[in-house]
Amino acid sequence: MGKGTGGDSEKLYNYLKKKINHLLEVLGTKPLNPDELDVESILTIDPIGIIAESFEQILEHLNETNEELLTAKEEISTIFNSVGVGILVIDKSCRIHSFNYRLCEMLETDETEIYHLNFAEIFPSEIKENYCNDSFYKESFKEFHNIPIKNKYFDLKIVPLKKQQEVNNTYIISFNDVTDKKIFEKELERERELLSVTLRSINDGVIAVNEHCQVIMINKTAEEMLAVSSSEVENVMLEKILKFSEVNQLPLCRMGPKKYFASRDYDFNSRFCLTLKNKKGSDYKVDVFITPLIDRSSNIIGGVVVLKDITDYLRIQEELLNSSKMEALSIMARGIAHDYNNILTAIMSNVSLAKMKAESAKVEKVLKNAENAVINAKNLTTQLSTFAKEGVLAKEVVSLKDFLKSVCDFTLSGSSCYYNVICAKNVSYVEVDKSKLSQVINNLLVNAMQAMPGGGKIGINCENFDVDEDTVLPLQKGHYVKISVVDDGKGIPESQQNKIFDPFFTTKEDGTGLGLATSYSIIKKHGGHIAVDSTVGEGTAFHIYLPAKKDNADYKTEKESYHIQKFHKKVLLMDDNESVLESTSELLRELGVSVDAVRSGEKAVEKFAEAFRNGEPYDLSILDITMPGGFGGKKVFKEITKIDPEAKCVISSGFTSDDLIKNYKKYGFYSYLHKPYALGELNRLLMHT
């Protein structure tokens, strides 16, 4: 086509030129140069054809992209609804744009309801303030934890939606339900608390170590035992905090938990006895038990070390050993006391007889001395039999002044201490087991002596004491006798005063810790009370309260009733010991009594029956408790009462601890006699028969 060949062609050419340049502009390039704009060039270059074909490809590519987008949208929607978290798309004014199904499930609501939920009210204000704040857009997201919504707990993550860097006022909030986690955490917390309380309350030391043998946990008892605090021992090697005399004794420390628990050295029941050092640096013994700490996959991740202080246990063991020795000794003492008593009885009777028959005052005085020596020997036997068995109480009415004096004499003789017994006038009589009470007084006197190593005065005071309802003493209302043993020794610290009556409590190197405990139990058995009052540096007073015997007049002491009379009575005397029989018979005859002495149970029954048959029954039968062949006082009594149910029988023994002696009335006996028999005792017995 030539230039300027006509108006229409010109128009068409200009039109094409314009449109070609438009198309080139759409492609983003420059218009054609003027030299390229002749018809020839246009046809050669074929810009329209090239552009059309390019557009075809562009269109093809757009279609492909669209399809991909559609697929992606599908995928995103599927993901949106299938993820584990709840998703909410919301704008600044809390208008809901979209949400996923999981959110409906989490909030327990359905699709229509969710639009009616007022999220502005549901969310805590801090969240709304945060996401409505314009500055929020500068951040990529914000997280909130443990937000309570509809009885549940959620972790929230709020992400502002940005399109091409522009603010869109839309937010994507993801919800993660952490209710279970929260409950679990609470349970865990509770369990931890329980565990820690349990560990705290355990009386043994508990230490947990990790696989490197470093301390990860230590309880209160262990802290005290090792004199450390949990903060300072955390992650410290176990061997460093156990002040072992020999650290290597514990293979756990030497080998480490992994090797140790897998080794042959370890046994579930294995136990170590170690010597540790306490705060003061002195040694104490502990039992150590070790158990492995195992995780879920059965890996050894450490160990638990339990320390048990066995100091007390060992001491009790020792005491038990001691007490079994005591038991053996007491059996021996019993045996000796029995035989010894029989001998004493013979001596006593003969001395008494000799005294009665003495012609000069000089001889009588010598014999009186001999009699006193026998009385002392009798006291010693009483002590021996007391030691032999604590047993039951053989109570008798006692006048305290003489009694206390005699105990003091006995205990304090030869010591550097002196004593002073002060008894108030009209002090009531008490009904006590003399041997037991003397044991108590003896204990207190020994304590007082030891409190005053350089010697000193021990005051023994005795007075009546009335207890009324307002008393602070653990005693019932009534009349009591108060015996105080007072020293001015070193005193007892206040912290120890409430422990001194505990068994095995002692401050003495060689003490058994049994003295005051025994005293306490003896006084309690008497219905009384014992208390201490002490000031360090000033001295100590022990107060004993014993129930007073109501009527003083009825009880006369031995001395007062000692009027020798002549009795015209008939007595049967049974004893297996020849010398006892002989001397006692002599003594009785001296009192005007006609005596039949027998050496066996069978003989006794035979004699009794014979006398009864002849119409000359015995006024009294004195029967020894122990006889060879088992035919003792008790059995003889049974036989005798078969013959004469009214027969008056007296049981006799060298031991006050025998049940038969203590409860002689219960067994039907008229009275009892304690060997060796003193003339006075026989005298009194016959007087009342």
Place this chain on the structure above:
Amino acid sequence: MDFENESFDLRGQICPSTLLTALKKINERKTQLKEGLILEFKVDNRDAINTIPESATRMGYRFDVEKSHGFYKIKIYK
């Protein structure tokens, strides 16, 4: 499929003819490009390093531009 990658020297040409030439080559080889062919154009005007990659991208192709001594190499591929 293996192709002998083709290279065209468009140096000395200016826009829009550089772009039109490049587009023509791309259009002619669109099947081969889909199968992995890489076309290389050597150009020396700065406009072309924008217009050729831009148009190629819209058509669904990818590109690399590499500066050489006094010219650019534009690689076009699917």
